Amino acid sequence: MNNVLQIVWMIPFLPLIGFLINGLGRQRLSKSVSGIIGSGVILGSFILSIWVFLQVKNGNTYVAHYYDFINTSSLKIGFDFQVDQLSSLFLLIITGVGFLIHVYSTSYMQEEASKDFAKYFSYLNLFVFSMLLLVMGGNYVIMFIGWEGVGLCSYLLIGFWFKNNNYNDAAKKAFIMNRIGDLGFLLAVFWLLSKLGTTDYHSAFALIADPQKNPLTLFDITGITLLLFLGATGKSAQIPLYTWLPDAMAGPTPVSALIHAATMVTAGIYMIARSNILFTMAPVTQTAVAVVGLATTILAATIALKQNDIKKVLAYSTVSQLGYMFVGLGVGAYTGAVFHVMTHAFFKALLFLGAGSVIHAMGGEQDIRNMGGLKKYMSITHITFLLGCLAIAGMPPFSGFFSKDEILAEAFKQNPLFWGIGVAGALMTAFYMFRLYAMTFLGKFRGKPDQEHHLHESPAAITIPLIILAVLAVVGGLIGIPEVFMHGGHQLETFLEPVFANTNEYVKENGGVKHLTHSTEYILMAVSVGGALIALVYAWNKFNKYEKTGAEETGIGKILANKWYVDEIYDSIIGKPLQSIAAFFNSIIERKAIDGLVNGVGKAVNYGSRQIRLLQSGQVGNYVLLMVVGMLVLFIIQLFL
Amino acid sequence: MPVNYYIFLSVALFCIGVVGVLTRRNAIIIFMCVELMLNAANLLLVAFSKMHNLVLGFDFPKLASDAQVFVFFIMVVAAAEVSVGLSIIVMIYRNTHSVDVNFLNRLKN
Numbered sequence: 001m002n003n004v005l006q007i008v009w010m011i012p013f014l015p016l017i018g019f020l021i022n023g024l025g026r027q028r029l030s031k032s033v034s035g036i037i038g039s040g041v042i043l044g045s046f047i048l049s050i051w052v053f054l055q056v057k058n059g060n061t062y063v064a065h066y067y068d069f070i071n072t073s074s075l076k077i078g079f080d081f082q083v084d085q086l087s088s089l090f091l092l093i094i095t096g097v098g099f100l101i102h103v104y105s106t107s108y109m110q111e112e113a114s115k116d117f118a119k120y121f122s123y124l125n126l127f128v129f130s131m132l133l134l135v136m137g138g139n140y141v142i143m144f145i146g147w148e149g150v151g152l153c154s155y156l157l158i159g160f161w162f163k164n165n166n167y168n169d170a171a172k173k174a175f176i177m178n179r180i181g182d183l184g185f186l187l188a189v190f191w192l193l194s195k196l197g198t199t200d201y202h203s204a205f206a207l208i209a210d211p212q213k214n215p216l217t218l219f220d221i222t223g224i225t226l227l228l229f230l231g232a233t234g235k236s237a238q239i240p241l242y243t244w245l246p247d248a249m250a251g252p253t254p255v256s257a258l259i260h261a262a263t264m265v266t267a268g269i270y271m272i273a274r275s276n277i278l279f280t281m282a283p284v285t286q287t288a289v290a291v292v293g294l295a296t297t298i299l300a301a302t303i304a305l306k307q308n309d310i311k312k313v314l315a316y317s318t319v320s321q322l323g324y325m326f327v328g329l330g331v332g333a334y335t336g337a338v339f340h341v342m343t344h345a346f347f348k349a350l351l352f353l354g355a356g357s358v359i360h361a362m363g364g365e366q367d368i369r370n371m372g373g374l375k376k377y378m379s380i381t382h383i384t385f386l387l388g389c390l391a392i393a394g395m396p397p398f399s400g401f402f403s404k405d406e407i408l409a410e411a412f413k414q415n416p417l418f419w420g421i422g423v424a425g426a427l428m429t430a431f432y433m434f435r436l437y438a439m440t441f442l443g444k445f446r447g448k449p450d451q452e453h454h455l456h457e458s459p460a461a462i463t464i465p466l467i468i469l470a471v472l473a474v475v476g477g478l479i480g481i482p483e484v485f486m487h488g489g490h491q492l493e494t495f496l497e498p499v500f501a502n503t504n505e506y507v508k509e510n511g512g513v514k515h516l517t518h519s520t521e522y523i524l525m526a527v528s529v530g531g532a533l534i535a536l537v538y539a540w541n542k543f544n545k546y547e548k549t550g551a552e553e554t555g556i557g558k559i560l561a562n563k564w565y566v567d568e569i570y571d572s573i574i575g576k577p578l579q580s581i582a583a584f585f586n587s588i589i590e591r592k593a594i595d596g597l598v599n600g601v602g603k604a605v606n607y608g609s610r611q612i613r614l615l616q617s618g619q620v621g622n623y624v625l626l627m628v629v630g631m632l633v634l635f636i637i638q639l640f641l
Numbered sequence: 642m643p644v645n646y647y648i649f650l651s652v653a654l655f656c657i658g659v660v661g662v663l664t665r666r667n668a669i670i671i672f673m674c675v676e677l678m679l680n681a682a683n684l685l686l687v688a689f690s691k692m693h694n695l696v697l698g699f700d701f702p703k704l705a706s707d708a709q710v711f712v713f714f715i716m717v718v719a720a721a722e723v724s725v726g727l728s729i730i731v732m733i734y735r736n737t738h739s740v741d742v743n744f745l746n747r748l749k750n
Binding site for chain 2: 616619620621628
């Protein structure tokens with residue numbers, strides 16, 4: 001049967017074409033043409049993704065095999081795409097939000113030269129291509145190709161304004177920390193391959209889920225999942241590999257929105273959600289995931305309380321929200337984590353794009369202490385930003401409330417302490433987001449007079465994506481209404497059920513699912529929403545009359561403003577020892593030993609040749625003597641041999 | 642007369658020829674010594690030819706006459722070599738006005 005889903009290869013193929021056209025033709029294409037090509041291919045992918053989604057919704061999942069990528073007698077890895085509920089959902093998020101960000105970029109990056117503009121769009125398209133490969137891959141190898149590709153594009157885009165050395169350092173930091181995580185990912189894939197002989201999702205997971213045929217021991221599964229999680233910490237900025245993400249704000253704001261908020265950083269969560277059966281069978285790893293997620297949530301939230309750069313606050317907020325997603329994965333709330341990925345993509349992209357609009361209006365200023373009172377000048381940006389803040393703070397009925405609350409409820413089922421820490425993080429989220437909102441849009445303008453004259457609302461290419469994302473951030477939660485409000489309202493859970501079927505069965509057979517009573521759930525919700533509301537109002541009142549003082553932070557504030565000195569700790573524990581080892585190797589071993597050896601050979605050859613040259617005296621008599629001596633030697637030798 | 646005596650004589654002549662080539666400075670004397678070496682070899686061949694005739698009688702006349710024919714070859718080669726060599730010496734004399742081989746060291750280094 002020729003499945004209609006065979007054309008899904010076109011979904012990543014279109015951005016690849018866009019990359020090639022914009023990349024190779026960047027010297028020749030005008031800005032409008034490269035912008036149209038760059039955005040148009042993503043629109044094409046989005047339309048195809050909608051069609052795929054509708055097909056999958058009718059129950060039509062498919063694994064498309066294109067060709068044998070690796071084909072040896074013992075190892076067969078095919079270039080497969082797996083089209084199922086999880087990947088089709090992510091396809092919609094990536095291409096949909098991606099398309100809005102591409103349109104936004106056509107206006108945001110207008111000041112670039114046309115060849116840099118085309119270069120930007122080619123990098124963005126390459127990124128979307130890699131991300132699509134990642135989510136559509138039918139086995140871990142194809143996922144890894146996409147995984148590496150998004151890391152590369154992240155590097156290229158963070159260091160887009162490459163003439164600034166600080167930006168290049170940030171790009172290198174991102175790439176290197178990603179690679180450390182990738183080592184874990186690769187080791188996990190090798191381990192899995194050596195034990196199972198296959199990396200295909202459907203065959204590997206079917207094998208593992210069957211208790212009779214499962215060849216992996218608990219040690220294997222725990223090891224593999226811990227290594228996979230290490231890869232996820234690198235890609236999705238969890239402790240200990242999160243410090244690259246705040247520095248990555250050096251890139252253009254649409255890049256921060258797309259890569260470091262909506263898509264690339266969610267790759268880790270996608271990977272764990274895809275491998276859900278492995279993680280469910282390794283409770284040690286699940287605890288580790290939840291604990292790391294909680295720690296990251298709290299750490300990043302505390303740092304965000306004291307940041308003054310609008311993008312840095314959003315960056316730490318992203319790290320914190322990613323922590324929530326990992327908490328969800330760690331307590332077994334796979335649907336909740338994926339739901340939060342979706343809603344986070346909407347409101348975080350919205351917040352970043354709004355921040356970009358503000359930065360553009362302020363002529364490049366990013367310090368919120370120099371902003372204020374912008375709501376008079378930029379009403380659309382103001383309203384959409386406010387909606388985004390309400391969503392991220394978890395206010396009902398916005399989207400953030402539903403997804404965050406689902407994770408918190410599941411965390412409570414696992415361990416009330418997890419829930420408590422999660423709620424603390426939610427309170428801090430509400431506080432710092434509304435601090436950001438109040439300092440930016442309320443109160444009096446604190447910037448320079450020439451900046452004030454420049455303030456204006458951004459053009460349509462910027463405001464229309466903001467409006468669309470705001471609508472999604474407001475209503476996006478309604479696909480996941482929990483049971484307590486409406487029976488059968490959690491359409492997302494029903495949709496994703498086949499992906500997590502193995503997990504659900506395993507959990508049922510091994511202990512069962514805990515259920516909270518309706519009243520407990522209402523109380524939990526009330527506590528978190530109420531607490532967030534109090535934090536919100538407190539921040540609103542505290543910061544809407546913010547006066548700029550030149551005062552330095554002191555005490556705890558200083559530690560938070562300096563990000564708990566984590567970068568400095570990493571530098572002294574890891575950076576400096578490595579550099580001194582490298583210096584030692586350079587001066588002692590490289591210069592003296594190896595160079596000495598190589599140069600010594602040269603010197604020996606030189607000396608030897610000088611001595612041998614003395615044989616060439618030019619005297620005929622000498623030559624004849626040597627001839628005679630040689631003959632004698634040969635004569636004597638042949639006598640004895 | 643035992644053939645050893647002829648061998649000793651021949652070897653002595655050959656060695657004198659070698660030492661002469663190595664030590665003499667005059668190019669013409671060196672040539673004479675080369676001729677001496679060639680003739681020593683000839684002497685050896687003739688001695689062996691006679692030896693084969695005497696010891697083995699008429700059973701191996703071929704070896705005896707082989708040696709004697711070979712002597713002629715050597716003489717022909719000696720003659721050709723002398724003519725070429727002497728003409729080279731004449732050219733050297735015309736260029737450097739001496740036949741001292743120690744002055745021919747332009748191939749040095």
